[in-house]
Amino acid sequence: MTIAAILRGKGAEVISIAPDASVADAVTLLATKRIGAVPVVDGQGALLGIFSERDVIHCLQAKGAGALSGTVAEAMTAPAIAVSPEQPVIAALSMMTQRRFRHLPVVDQGRLIGFVSIGDLVKHRIDRIEADAAAMRDYIQSA
Numbered sequence: 638m639t640i641a642a643i644l645r646g647k648g649a650e651v652i653s654i655a656p657d658a659s660v661a662d663a664v665t666l667l668a669t670k671r672i673g674a675v676p677v678v679d680g681q682g683a684l685l686g687i688f689s690e691r692d693v694i695h696c697l698q699a700k701g702a703g704a705l706s707g708t709v710a711e712a713m714t715a716p717a718i719a720v721s722p723e724q725p726v727i728a729a730l731s732m733m734t735q736r737r738f739r740h741l742p743v744v745d746q747g748r749l750i751g752f753v754s755i756g757d758l759v760k761h762r763i764d765r766i767e768a769d770a771a772a773m774r775d776y777i778q779s780a
Contacts (some may be wrong), residue, residue, distance in 0.1 A: 638780050640729055640743055641722035643761055645753040651752050653678045656685055656710035660696060663688050673754070674740040677713045680716040686715030687740060719744040722751070732757045 653676045654663055666675060667690065674689035688709050696704040696712040704712065718740040720729050733741060734753050743751035 638760070638765065639722060640720055640724045640726060640751070640753060641741045643726065643757055644722060644743060646761070647751070647753070647757060649751075651676065651749060652734035653749065653752075654688060654709055655679070656708065657714070658704065658709045660693070660707050660709060660712050661705040663712075664693055664705065667693075668777050674752075676717070676742045676749055676752050677709055677715075678749050684717055684719055684742050684744055684749045685710070687717045687742065689740065693727045717742055719749075721745060726758055726761055729753070730755070730762065733758070 652666070652670055652672065654666060656677050656679065663675065666774070667673065667688075674687050676684055677686040677688055678684055692712045692714055696707065700707065718732070718736065720732075720743055722743055723741075729741060733739065739755045741753050741755075743750055743753060
C-alpha cells in the first residue's frame with residue numbers, strides 16, 4: 638500500500654502557510670485547526686519547509702515573546718523531508734520513526750499534494766491488520 642492510498646482516504650485538502658506569514662499567525666492556524674504542523678509553501682505550491690509545535694518552542698526559547706512577530710521562514714524547519722505518493726506506507730512509517738518526526742509532506746513533480754501524520758499511517762496499518770484478521774477468521778469458519 639502506498640501514501641497515495643492514505644491521501645485518497647483523507648481527502649485532497651492541504652492546510653499550508655506562506656513563508657512571510659508571522660509566527661503568531663502560524664500559531665493561530667495550528668491552534669484553530671488543532672494540528673501539530675503545517676507545510677510552508679511558496680506561491681507556486683513548492684514546499685519550502687515545515688512549521689511545527691517544536692519550531693514554536695525553539696523560537697520562543699531563543700528570542701522570547703518577540704519571536705511571535707518574526708516570520709515563519711525564520712522559524713520553520715528546512716529543508717523538509719518529503720515523499721512521493723508512490724512511497725510504500727511501511728517505508729514512510731519507518732523513516733518517520735527513525736528520524737523522529739510526526740508529519741510528512743507528499744510532493745509530486747515539485748508541488749505539495751498532501752500532508753500525512755504518523756497517526757494517519759498507524760491508523761491505516763491497524764485498519765489493514767484488522768481487515769486481514771477478519772478475512773482470515775471468515776476463511777477459517779467457512780472451511
